[in-house]
Each structure stands twice: as structure tokens, then as C-alpha cells.
Amino acid sequence: MxxxxxxxxxxxxxxxxxxxxxxxxxxxxxxxxGELPLEVRDLEDDVAGLNTRLEKLNDSLETIDEEIKSKKNLIEESKALISKYSEQQKNVRNNREYNSLTKEVEFQELEIQLAEKHIKEFKVQIEQKKEVITETKDKLKDRSAHLKHKKGELNEILKETEKEEKALIAKxxxxxxxxxxxxxxxxxxxxxxxxxxxxxxxxxxxxxxxxxxxxxxxxxxxxxxxxxxxxxxxxxxxxxxxxxxxxxxxxxxxxxxxxx
Incomplete structure (x- = not known):
């Protein structure tokens, strides 16, 4: 050297x-x-966070839909069993068999009631989540517009000063x-x-x-x-x-x- x-x-x-x-x-x-790069970074984090939240909410809706389908299938199965047990009651040989089938019918009726109750609860959850999704989408739209504006500001300043800054650092x-x-x-x-x-x-x-x-x-x-x-x-x-x-x-x- x-x-x-x-x-x-x-x-x-x-x-x-x-x-x-x-x-x-x-x-x-x-x-x-100034603080523009930090503002842009914070807004990018906000937008990423809101997108992640929307994904989770939509996944949750899909899960609830699957649960509702499952409960509806259970209701159909219970109805089929009730029909089967009711038909069997016509051919019973004694009261014990009849009472046993009656209990099976009552059990399936309770299963249907419980499934219907769960479906109602799931539908309430869906409405609540849809409200949250709407709010989140509005917030995301607002943040994304703000981010676009701030990025535009930052890019304009960078375009004006980047070349000079690099030259000055070299000097x-x-x-x-x-x-x-x-x-x-x-x-x-x-x-x-x-x-x-x-x-x-x-x-x-x-x-x-x-x-x-x-x-x-x-x-x-x-x-x-x-x-x-x-x-x-x-x-x-x-x-x-x-x-x-x-x-x-x-x-x-x-x-x-x-x-x-």
C-alpha cells in the first residue's frame, strides 16, 4: 500500500x-x-399483516363450511336411520325390541337437533367473520393506497438524489x-x-x-x-x-x- x-x-x-x-x-x-423509508417499511408490514389476516379468515370460513357440510351429512344419516328404525318397529316381536328401536329413534332425533344447533352457531360465526373480512378489506385498501402514495414520494426523492448521493459518498x-x-x-x-x-x-x-x-x-x-x-x-x-x-x-x- x-x-x-x-x-x-x-x-x-x-x-x-x-x-x-x-x-x-x-x-x-x-x-x-426523512422518515419516509421507515414509513414505507411500516406500511408494507401493515399490508402484509392484513393480507395474512384475510388468508386466515378465509381459511376459517372454508373450515366452517366443511363443518356445516359434515353436520348436514350427519342429519341425513340420522334421518335415514330413523326411517330404518321406524320401518323395523312395524315388524317387532315384543315390547323390548320396540322400546329399543324407539330409543334409537329418539337418539337420532337428538343428534339431528344437536347438528341443527351447531349449524346455526356456525352460520352466526360466518356472519361475524364476514363482517371482520369486510372491515379488514377496507383497512387493506386504505393502507395499500397510502403505501402506494408514500412509495411514489420516496421513489421521486430517490430518483432526484440517488445519483448525487452516490457521487458524494465516492467523493x-x-x-x-x-x-x-x-x-x-x-x-x-x-x-x-x-x-x-x-x-x-x-x-x-x-x-x-x-x-x-x-x-x-x-x-x-x-x-x-x-x-x-x-x-x-x-x-x-x-x-x-x-x-x-x-x-x-x-x-x-x-x-x-x-x-x-
Whole structure:
């Protein structure tokens, strides 16, 4: 692996600030997308869940239909047995046989009553499930329409920004090669620890960018001399002077214009 070319502190500071501008631009693009990818994922989960629920409800209806058919078959069988036993009663030889057949008829009549009761209960269940199916279908239609809309929004944003984002990420990696590993690691560590992702900031009105803590005049002079990398004692951010920051902003604006 080739060693990185020795660069001056000023060149490092410029490269660091350029890297910050590139990464901040990527952050802006991702902020535009915001919560949309998560919203789309949640809606996709909702739609999948509702489809699964509909499948289970329809399977349940089929099972109940089979149960009703089974009970109807049982009724027909019981009716056939009643007819058979009634016919046999005409040819009995004694009361014991007659009473035995009467009990069989009564048992089959009870079987029919029980089966009819179950059929009624199953029909009530069918109506209840059909209501739930209608509600679920309405909800699914609503969620699917919402998902389509959100996907459209996301795809539009991705279409507008994907190319630029990829190009910026490649540039970020390229600029990192201009800075020694120690500084790159420090940059990423600071960037991960601060809320807005700003690891390198310019001095603004005597304070570090985005901070209310004043930088002592002597330190401001050192920063402006660009002889060493100086960090803000309060936030840990790397500091650059306003003139350098302005020059790099102009330079990077031209780069961003080409990439967008």
C-alpha cells in the first residue's frame, strides 16, 4: 500500500473542511428523505399483516363450511336411520325390541337437533367473520393506497438524489485518502458524538460554529495561522478560520453543482 503524500497542516485543514461539507451535503439529502423509508417499511408490514389476516379468515370460513357440510351429512344419516328404525318397529316381536328401536329413534332425533344447533352457531360465526373480512378489506385498501402514495414520494426523492448521493459518498471516500488515518478517525468520532454531525466548524463572531462559547483571541490567532489542528475545548470539534471556510465553501459549491 502506498504511503500518503506528506501534506501541510493547512492542506489537512482544507481537506477536513471539504470532507465535512461533503458529508453535510449527504446528511441534507438523507434528511430530505426523512422518515419516509421507515414509513414505507411500516406500511408494507401493515399490508402484509392484513393480507395474512384475510388468508386466515378465509381459511376459517372454508373450515366452517366443511363443518356445516359434515353436520348436514350427519342429519341425513340420522334421518335415514330413523326411517330404518321406524320401518323395523312395524315388524317387532315384543315390547323390548320396540322400546329399543324407539330409543334409537329418539337418539337420532337428538343428534339431528344437536347438528341443527351447531349449524346455526356456525352460520352466526360466518356472519361475524364476514363482517371482520369486510372491515379488514377496507383497512387493506386504505393502507395499500397510502403505501402506494408514500412509495411514489420516496421513489421521486430517490430518483432526484440517488445519483448525487452516490457521487458524494465516492467523493467523501476520495477526500479521506488525503488525510492521515489518525485525523480521519478523530473526525468520524467527533461527527458521531455531536448532534448535527458537524466535526469541523469555522469561527463565527469569535465563537466556534453552532456554539456560544467564545474562543480566546490568542487561540483565534493560532487557528488563523493554520499551523496546527486545534479543537474546541467545549465541544471537541476541529476549528478552522472563517476565511478558509469561505474559500472552501465556494470551491465545494462548484463541485456540488456538477454532481447534482
Amino acid at each position: 502506498m504511503a500518503k503524500k506528506e501534506v501541510s497542516v493547512e492542506e489537512r485543514l482544507r481537506a477536513l473542511y471539504d470532507l465535512q461539507l461533503i458529508d453535510s451535503r449527504v446528511d441534507e439529502i438523507r434528511n430530505v428523505r 467523501s471516500e476520495e477526500f479521506q485518502t488525503k488525510i492521515e488515518d489518525r485525523l480521519v478517525k478523530a473526525y468520524h468520532r467527533i461527527r458521531n458524538n455531536v448532534k448535527n454531525g458537524l466535526a469541523v466548524v469555522a469561527i463565527e463572531r469569535g465563537a466556534s460554529g453552532g456554539s456560544f462559547f467564545t474562543i480566546p483571541p490568542q487561540v483565534q490567532v493560532e487557528i488563523a495561522s493554520r499551523k496546527k489542528v486545534i479543537t474546541d475545548e467545549h465541544s471537541g470539534r476541529i476549528l478552522v478560520d472563517a476565511a478558509l471556510a469561505e474559500e472552501e465553501k465556494v470551491k465545494m459549491a462548484k463541485l456540488f453543482a456538477k454532481l447534482s
